[in-house]
Amino acid sequence: MLLRRSSVAHKLVSSSVAGRSSLFKLGGCSLFASQTAALPLLPDAMPSAREEYADINWDELGFGLQPTDYMFSAKCTAEEGFSRGELNRYGNIELSPSAGVLNYGQGLFEGLKAFRSEDSGGLLLFRPEENAKRLQMGAERLLMPSPSVELFLDAVKKTVLANRRWVPPPGKGALYLRPLLLGTGAVLGLAPAPEYTFLVYASPVGNYFKEGLSPIHLMIGDGVYRATPGGAGDVKTIANYAPVLKAQREAKRKGFTEVLFLDSVNNRYLEEASSCNVFVVKDNVIATPATRGTILPGVTRKSMIHLARNLGYQQVEERLVSVDELADADEVFCTGTAVVVAPVGSITYKDKRFEYQTGSKTTGQRLYSALTGIQMGRLPDDMDWMVEID
Missing domain, CATH: 3.30.470.10 (Aminotransferase class 4, branched-chain amino acid transferase, N-terminal domain)
Structure with missing residues (x-):
């Protein structure tokens, strides 16, 4: 072998x-x-x-x-x-x-x-x-x-x-x-x-979500936090997952797909969803929350950043992403091993619903096609990411 x-x-x-x-x-x-x-x-x-x-x-x-x-x-x-x-x-x-x-x-x-x-x-x-x-x-x-x-x-x-x-x-x-x-x-x-x-x-x-490849809809948790500074939010420990179940169930009860969590200090900056990282796109600038010890450093997240730069996006930023940026963002998508790339159709925050572009011409779809093309052997693996097993 x-x-x-x-x-x-x-x-x-x-x-x-x-x-x-x-x-x-x-x-x-x-x-x-x-x-x-x-x-x-x-x-x-x-x-x-x-x-x-x-x-x-x-x-x-x-x-x-x-x-x-x-x-x-x-x-x-x-x-x-x-x-x-x-x-x-x-x-x-x-x-x-x-x-x-x-x-x-x-x-x-x-x-x-x-x-x-x-x-x-x-x-x-x-x-x-x-x-x-x-x-x-x-x-x-x-x-x-x-x-x-x-x-x-x-x-x-x-x-x-x-x-x-x-x-x-x-x-x-x-x-x-x-x-x-x-x-x-x-x-x-x-x-x-x-x-x-x-x-x-x-x-x-x-597919991870019941929506399949259709857009998902997120709700921002109010007063419920996934991680705190100095904790283990950036570790894939089993202890990080049961505490989000109640917020996740409440979101699904209200008709949403998932919960998007804010930071626990300022209650202002995006962190991640229960099971995936998040990206925000505005005017071809791609931003994703910096990990800073409270966000899981996803393998798909890391790959998306690399792929986006290879595909010619000049600005791909890891930084603090304010919840206020959701109001006029062009596009939002989530990434993870399970979800791959999931387009976000809307995010609801304090009874305000923000809607986003989805479909074949979006940044998220372009990245999804590039990633799955490499994973399935349809596209050249220029990054040497795939391991073939005999």
Whole structure:
């Protein structure tokens, strides 16, 4: 199994590294440990090796859990550090009631996608090393050991290959991959868990929002905040998501698609929605809120900024974006691994509804076409973002 990339970083993924290295130790678990011992090739007896596609209706695929065949898991203990990991049948896991993740929220997750190339039919991953690095950043913030980039990529690659029959046909969706890093060791007092588990599971998905590619409609939360300065708003920790559910449900009850949050200090500057970053366009100037420790640094967000500059937009700004700018903006769109690029038809703020341009000639649509073209193999990958798996 090889990763077809020319860079040294990606050649390392297919190497077998016996040694371990770390920046420092946490209860014997090496932070950013570099174990990458390769797993055996998948046996032909696996369903994923026998069948080209799973028997589901790909045309009705939404964004919901569809259990697949296999998941990957690796343990980190004080005595052994990170194990090389293994593939097991997808299913429930056993946890102590005093596991760190259950008692103190010591858990992180990532989200990335695998695609079938329209050109070759091969399997492609979009910028997985960015997710690996973000997981490491989050692990450092929560005082958790983290798998190395090499181990992360190896685990993701093996999970895709084991579940390849669940990768949708070109143009029908993607295989969503959910890496998890959990404090699974038992702990009673407030302290880091003594053992950790790194998991990767997968599910085929279609569009995230029920609107599909149609415009979504946002409501700005009033007096409800997603993050505070000095907190962990820029970390993809599980603890950031349950607190937004009440505001999200209220928005949906009122007929909106999502909540757009303001900053918690001035109650004036845009931050992000529950599950995606936001961009505002005015006179061909593209602006997105600067992360500043309270906004998740999205992989799709980062890619959009790069793509926009490559497509000739002279001003692409990461800065404070005031809620007042919504009144005369030309266009607003959201980005994320799950949503990709979602056009915003309207935003409602304090009973004022602002409407925006949508459709084929907008900036958001142009960026969406460029991004998905690269992801699906229709357009040249000049940025070397895609990783092809054999």
